[in-house]
Amino acid sequence: MPTAKLTPTLRADYLRLFQTCRITPGSLATVTPIAQRIAANRDRYRQIGDPLGIPWCFIGLVHYREGSLDFGKHLHNGDPLSARTVHIPAGRPLKGKPPFSFEDSARDALILQKLEKYKDWTLPGMLWQLEAYNGFGYRLYHPEVLSPYLWGQSNHYTRGGYAADGVWSPGYVNRQLGTAVLLRRLAELGAVEFAADGTLNDAAADKPVSVWARYDSVKFDPTHANPLAKELQQQLNRVAGIHLLEDGKAGEKTSTAFWRVTGRYLKGDARG
Incomplete structure (x- = not known):
């Protein structure tokens, strides 16, 4: 061949x-x-x-x-x-x-x-x-x-x-x-x-199979920026069809994107 x-x-x-x-x-x-x-x-x-x-x-x-x-x-x-x-x-x-x-x-x-x-x-x-x-x-x-x-x-x-x-x-x-x-x-x-x-x-084969578990502590907060929320936005932007401003402010768009890949909204989001 x-x-x-x-x-x-x-x-x-x-x-x-x-x-x-x-x-x-x-x-x-x-x-x-x-x-x-x-x-x-x-x-x-x-x-x-x-x-x-x-x-x-x-x-x-x-x-x-x-x-x-x-x-x-x-x-x-x-x-x-x-x-x-x-x-x-x-x-x-x-x-x-x-x-x-x-x-x-x-x-x-x-x-x-x-x-x-x-x-x-x-x-x-x-x-x-x-x-x-x-x-x-x-x-x-x-x-x-x-x-x-x-x-x-x-x-x-x-x-x-x-x-x-x-x-x-x-x-x-x-x-x-x-x-x-x-x-x-x-x-x-x-x-x-x-x-x-x-x-x-x-x-890595022995690790839990969820890259998103690291971000479970990120809270819905469209006003204040934090480094972990910015890191989450960077990870989410690697998924096709997701385009977020990487400003560290975990607002509605970030929470919606998180729901798209995990099936749940960020903590504190009224939709969750």
Whole structure:
């Protein structure tokens, strides 16, 4: 299968795209529960990934795209675990008899991709592997369109794609949620952390999955500014469709934005 090298230029591009990624308006309510489901199953993913040196979040992202987070499906391609895979790659796992456990099948899928030998689990390295999992057809043959396998439902993808295997359509719209977009949401929720250079801080996996809990103490106050309210506004402005003045005054617009991402208004807001 044709591939693209992970060059310094591509690394920088992945970092830039991730930093500037914004979930499309209207999609946040869909993206957040999916990210939370992945994070809720991180221990199960870690049981598979830790012995192989593969981050749990990578496995969760592939599980979403290939199996819709269904633990009754093969990680290879979403075929049911009640039999060997039928679609490409067919006949997996080679060993054992069906029905297969999700864990055994997932290990087979990851080892088939030789991911247990892969060591670059930085942010660029992970995004490169996610793109490789689906193929580099976009990057190699249609570089004007970023792969929706990564960037679907974000500001980085609008239209253009493979309507069927090998059939390109510039007007086709892939409506699935991209894995990089989900990874971005996991980072926003505090389930994963990346340093400025893209290094993964796996210790974040043991933290509560809510970046917003830090701001529960911010009170509704449209008159007086405080540093934590300003920090909250800065965080909220990272969410697509939210545009707040970062003045530290937690008024109606800030409280409404907080409600949008958490389902609750700031303390002291009469609407809550």
